[in-house]
Amino acid sequence: MSVRPLPAPAVSESTARVARAAFPRGCLAMRIRDEFGAVFESERFVAAFAHRGGPSVSPGMLALVSVLQYAERLTGRQAADAVRGRIDWKYALGLRLADPGFDFSVLSEFRDRLIAHGLEQQILDTILAQCSKRGLLRAGGRARTDSIHVIACIRDLNRLEFVTETMRCALETLAVAAPARLAGTDAVNADWLARYRQRADSYRLPKGEAERTAFAENVGGDGYELLDILDDPTTPAHLSDLEAVVLLRTVWAQEYQRDARGVRWRGHKQRPPGAARIVSPHDPEARCGVKRGSAWDGHKTHLTESCDDGLPHLITYTATTPATTDDHQLTAAVHDALTERGLKPAEQYVDGGYTSAKIILRARALGVEVIGPVRQAGGRPALQGSGYAATDSRIDWQTRQATCPQGQISTRWSDTVIGGEPRVHIDFSGAGCTSGPAKDTCTTAAYRVLTLLPREEHELLQQRRAEQQTEEGKKRYHTRAGVEGTVSQAVRRAGTRRTRYRGLAKTSLAQVLTAAALNLYRLDAWWTGTPPGTTEGAAS
Known part of the structure; x- marks a missing residue:
């Protein structure tokens, strides 16, 4: 299908006439058209379509339909029905x-094209550009x-269900790709059919x-036997490249070890870290995240809003x-993205995870x-509520010496690297610490050791820690609280807590469409003078 850029129809x-009669006071879809015109120009999406072939449905129209779909939490079929049957959508x-x-399948194809050509952000950027032109948004x-x-x-799977379901998915894929190859395997005809004929969460697994x-x-053992069959020189090579087989091989390397003693389940500490560990064969890109004691399988979305x-x-x-x-890995990415879009803020309010x-x-x-809390000093005071912290020592950066609260002067100052980051390592005299009157208050080691950040970072932390304890600092940081209303609005109105799709790329596009839909809600409230609700008070 091809795109031939044409001006959007009036x-x-x-x-x-019919729309004004049906909605004499207007509605969201109609106000968007009145204020922004067609909103999306098809030229923005030309790269996703061929230059030859039959004409496609206007990408600009599909983009607006996709945003309205998320604004009203509709399925693709419901959105296509709304295009045919709703006068406010026809007007927009x-x-x-x-x-x-x-046909509703066009929306799915359009999303796939956006992802394949990296055009997801065009949806949100277009709306922001329209707002900037009208003075509703500024850098x-x-x-x-x-x-x-x-x-x-x-579906959430425990570890036993996970490996069983991974094996079943591999067998189902091979049963379609090479039924004759599996039919000739004795193990398949015996135990495998009974063990993997249904989903792992559909039958009772052992309890003890x-x-x-x-x-x-x-x-x-069944998985390794299957992999051995596929590794046999007589087996067609393309079978080993099937996605379900590659996934099986990866999961088995994470969950099992095979040696002379046989196949054994790995202990929890022998498995790879969470960032690399697959949690479901149905979405290999999902990961298990933990935040403030709550765990979930999936992804994380970071939202930045003007305030x-x-x-x-x-x-x-x-x-x-x-x-x-x-979270701290995203702070720089947010700054770079907003700078590129001409929306770089002078102040950014975040929680401690981003600082x-x-x-x-x-x-x-x-x-x-960047305005947000920094971590308090660690050490014994933070853990036990008493004793000396590293910040209690007086640091003389010019002479490269430190003086402890008891007046002892450091004996060694060296620059080092820890975890790829520069640090300052300071040692005190063992004799001085051992004979000092506050030995038990200072350290449990033979002598005191300090590890500090470089000077500029160290002094910044000291300054920020002092500021965030003042009433003025707390009042200034209160601006950040409004983003909780944005999170609430995204969850309640757009259902952003649970993705509709599998895979990181499709989930990312869904979150962009959600952000665009929330912006339409907020613009509509702004144009109509609708006050925000109590939950969204600081956000909208």
Whole structure:
């Protein structure tokens, strides 16, 4: 299918007349058309379509339909029906009353094309560009960022169900790709059919620990037997490249070990870290994330919104990552993305997960002041509530010496690298610490050791720790609280807590469409003077 860029059609007189009669006070879809016109130009999506072939449905129209679909939490079929049957949608899209619309599968194909050509952000960027032209959004203001955990579109599986289901998926794939190859295997005709004929969560698994371990190791043995069959030189090579087989091989390496003693289930500490560990054969990109004691299988979405007084608060950037990605890894990405879009804020309000001395200094170099709590000093005071912390010592950066609270002067100062980051290592005299009157208060080791950040980072942390304890600092940081309303609105109105799709790419596109839909809600409230609700009070 091809795209031939054409100007968006104007709203016909008959469509406008019926729409005004049906909605004398207007509605969201109609106000979007009145304020922004066609919103999306098809030229933005030309790269996703061929230059030759039959004409496609207008990509600009499909983009707006996709956003309206998320604004009203509709399925693809319901959205296509709305294009055919709802007068407010026909008005927004500039369609005639008798326009038959399109098949709902076109929306799925359109999303696939956006992902394949990296055009997902065009949806949100177009709306933001329209707002910037009208003075509803500006650079150099304030922004705030927070993350939302997104549950994958998969069923939760325990570890035993997971390996069993992975084996079943591999067998089902091979049964379609090479039924004759499996039919000639004795094991398939005997035990495998009974063990893997239904989903792992559809029948009763062993309850006792010993029985569960034995069952898991039987499944592991079956998996290795299947992989041995596929590795046989007589087996067609393409079978080993099937996605389900590659996944089986990866999962078995994570969950089992095979040696001279046989196949054994790995202990929890022998498995790879969560960032690399697959949790479901139905979505290999989902990961198990943990935040404040809550665990979920899926992804994490980071939202950034403007929060300037006197302007609508609009979502300016969204990024979706694996659930195990730490928040601080996204701070720089947010700054770079907003700078590229001409929306770089002067102040960004975040929680402690997005801050560090290094992040704050990097942001300052870009002209952004990151405002958020930094970690308090660690050590014995933080753990036991008493004793000396590293910050209690007086640091003389010029002479490269430190003086402890008891007046002892350090004997050694060296620059080192820990975890790839520069650090300052300071030692005190063992004799002085041992004979000192506050030995038990200072350290439990033979002598005191300090590990500090480089000077600029260390002094910044000291300053921030003092500021965030003051009433002025607490009042300033209160601006960040409004982003909780954005999270609430995204969950309640757009259902962003659980993704509709499998895979990180499709989930990321869904979150972009959600952000665009929320912006339409907020613009509509701004145009109509609708006050925000109590939950969204600081966000909308």
